[in-house]
Amino acid sequence: MTTGKPRVRFAPSPTGYLHVGGARTALFNWLFARHEGGTLLLRIEDTDVERNKPELVDGILQGLKWLGVEWDEGPFFQSQRLEIYRAAAERLLASGAGFACYCKPAAYAGADSGGEAESEGDDEGTKLQKGLICPCRDLSAADLAAKQKEGIPRAIRFRVPREGVTKFEDAVFGPREAQNSEIEDFVLLRSNGLPTYQLGVVIDDIDMRITHVIRGADHLSNTPKQVLIYQALGAAPPIFAHVPLILGPDRTRLSKRHGATSVGSYADEGFLPEAFRNFLALLGWSPGDDSEFMRTSELIERFSLAGVSRTNAIFDRAKLEWFNTQYFQKPPVEDLLPEVEAELKRSGLWQERWAAADRAWFARAVDLIRPRVRFVTDFSGWARAFFTDDFSYEPEACEKFWKDERLPAMLGKLADSLAALPDWNHDACDAALRALATAEGVKAGLLINATRVAIVGRAVAPPLFETMVTLGKDRTVARLRRALPMVQSKLSSAGHAAS
């Protein structure tokens, strides 16, 4: 382990979508691999035929791609390596490290060992009761032969030493050790011939030359079992790094009832992958100082297992949203263009000319809009009017800013004077509007707000004059005139309502 680049893996099982906990684990593995110049493998742990849903694999892959976690090798599927595990289990059985078990599989739900009758039996008896020691462990050759002849399904269990301790090194929790007497004779190979998780991970991690196992802390307690397997196989265990879990606001494990938990739903909502990454990276990891906003390159540069915390973290959506807004404002506009382009394509607003001839205009529009954006979907949402003439007028905005009787007349005059401007720029528009306000004896704000609603349909929008410049003279004037009847009818209906 002293030489060579690290090899790590992310090993989800397709029993659900890629959730934020898995995403964070994947991210840490990826950041670690990139920081160290190592290799990241993707392995699908699909040995549980009952719960496994093959169709979910694609979604997990997509989630990882959206997240920007790119793997170097794989995906490998455990379901295609079944013979390897079977052979390994047989080897363990032959060497005596494992033993054949003919017990009937425990019912899934009845795993509770209840603590009512605490009979003071001898130690051995208690362990048998607690299920730590399998009764098949010391079956005689004759018994074994008999069971086999009866055709009873056979599983292979690991013969856990009855005494001593099993130690391993954890990069975040430090040196760990467990009493072997507390470890049950766990199953390696099920009676249906499929490997359990414990066997599968170890065999694969050895085979795939994994050097660092970075995974959720829910695996911490079971790690000694895996170390036992490594030892029985004469293989050196990797360095483990268990990362704390992510909990919901109620401090329980994150699940559906906490709302969105799949990364796909965050993508759909309009979060930026980089913002999501930044947020996730800081959930259970810290660079050691007060840095918050860190672009991905900086994350890679600074990531270290030493900065991983040991306490479970609560997923704070408000902070995620804050990161998202930061990523709309701070990076160079160019970084944002592809994201906005994708969004406009999704919503059917995209114009090919923005990719080439009008790229500069597109960039300027995005730059103008972005300070107010919270989600990428805002570009086709409230900012829609920048990309198409086909937009609606927000009722609340009209209500709020179209209530002065003189508006229709003034807006008409404004359209005329704007149309007459020889030069179309911020200051010219500004001067024209203020001149009219002065002439009419009204505050500029009255005209500014009413005009904003008239040309983009929204109250919440960028500053007016820059908006007019971006929209262009023709569209600005046309929209102003188009809005006149709407302002008029809004006023008259309001008047009727009032009288």
Add this chain to the structure above:
RNA sequence: GGCGCUAUGGUGCAACGGUUAGCACGCGGCCCUUUCAAGGCCGAAAUACGGGUUCGAUUCCCGUUAGCGCUACCA
């Protein structure tokens, strides 16, 4: 029930024996202002509890409590 892990404001993290316990999100106020954001400034808000060790504990040790995890022929 057993075993284990963890414990700094509401949340995420700093402080790895000596700081007026710091930063960020969120929250409240003020400023800015052309709507709404952004930004700037200010503020409220924490070392779970009890014992030790030490000249000195957020920090080290023990206990309590709480949360979480494992205890499946799930992963």
